[in-house]
Amino acid sequence: MKQKTLFYCTECGNETAKWAGKCPACGAWNTIVERPPEVSRGTAKSGSRTVRAGQPVRRACPVTDLQADEEIRFPTGMGELDRVLGGGAVKGSLVLVGGAPGIGKSTLMLQICSKLCEFSKVLYVSGEESEHQLKLRAKRLRVDNNSLFVISETSLGDVLESVSAERPDVLIVDSIQTLYNDALDSPAGSVSQVKDCTMALMQLAKGQGITVFVIGHVNKEGSIAGPKVLEHMVDCVLYFEGDQHTSYRILRAAKNRFGATNEIGVFEMRDEGLIEVENPSEMLLSGRPDDAPGTCVTCVMEGMRPVLAEIQALVVSSAGGNPRRTSNGFDYNRAAMLLAVLEKRGGLKVSACDAYLNIIGGLYLDEPAADLAAVVALASSYLDRPVPGDLVAIGEVGLTGELRTVNQLAQRISEVHRLGFRKCVIPAHRAAGLHAPEGLQLIPARNIGEAIRAALRPSE
Known part of the structure; x- marks a missing residue:
């Protein structure tokens, strides 16, 4: 049976059966584009249920039987980042750090590795830089610890295998637009690839308790390269803002399931990296x-x-x-x-x-x-x-x-x-x-x- 061609919005990822000038979900104009049908990895008839071998069926339970333990927070080493996160990063959370290219997202993530490596194991996955380039940037930022593992990879399967082999406590992915799943025919950075890779990282964070930081780029048109597509899938959305011609950067929380969204963090970009501005008024x-x-x-x-x-x-x-x-x-x-x-x-x-x-x-x-x-x-x-x-x-x-x-x-x-x-x-x-x-x-x-x-x- 021939599958129908779908249309999707490059701003919010909403799928429709036909083209329209205005997206019915987010209201953006001229963002509906055509997407060829994808090869399904597994189909089932409507109403049927597929059970994996050896996996028990999950049953619903009363809310009174659920554990009410408080979330486990840990410091990232950057007080301004901890403030925006609500007091520190939460174990098993998925955090999205978005912003324009070159604003300082990768620098911020690599700098926090210096503190995180003191009490945890960190795996830094880069799809944009080689290991040699990461070494040069880490040397400039004075990040040197045996608990920091780096890998330059863009395949989602290879990244998951590295996580299974290293078993890190914190995973940093730079960036989500460079990851791709071999099972999908769409190119890396498309809506389907971004959604599928983010869903796999979310299952990794929730299933194994790994804190995952994901970097997402925003292009000039604000289309599929931006993190708008996957904001509803993550626990926390941080936006790194600022003029590239000035040295000051502002970090804002657009979504935070574990804290408030009205805090900001102020940084100054220098040659040795990002410096916290503890007194923004001055x-x-x-x-x-x-x-x-x-x-x-x-x-x-x-x-x-x-x-x-x-x-x-x-x-x-x-x-x-x-x-x-x-x-x-x-x-x-x-x-x-x-x-x-x-x-x-x-x-x-x-x-x-x-x-x-x-x-x-x-x-x-x-x-x-x-x-x-x-x-x-x-x-x-x-x-x-x-x-x-x-x-x-x-x-x-x-x-x-x-x-x-x-x-x-x-x-x-x-x-x-x-x-x-x-x-x-x-x-x-x-x-x-x-x-x-x-x-x-x-x-x-x-x-x-x-x-x-x-x-x-x-x-x-």
């Missing part, structure tokens, strides 16, 4: 200009960590009839809303001006607590009056121009005081219940008008 504020209009500092929460970020704004007269709006690291629609509130409630005619917002350091601020600092920076640029260098603005802005409170305000204020700032503009209805640290002045404001006047007031 890094993000380094090089800040003095007495320059259009800049204001705010404090956002990245998980349980307060981080100070600098918001820069530029407001200039528009040359044409249609003013331009641009935001980098700040939501575009929210920036447009704040500009409208600034004109209607703040009395500044910014509708006839080009407005640009930029977040320093590669951060993306999606928290409403950054609204007030963005408004103050826009007003500072429009009026060409600098914000004092020792002032921080924290608060959410409503459509009527009022300032609303934000969560964990006490922790934010403590971070502001620790970094030497002396003034902090906050919503007025929260100022009464807060204790200001010695040397820090809390400036209450009920609306953006009061906040702008307090922030741009001439220094005495």
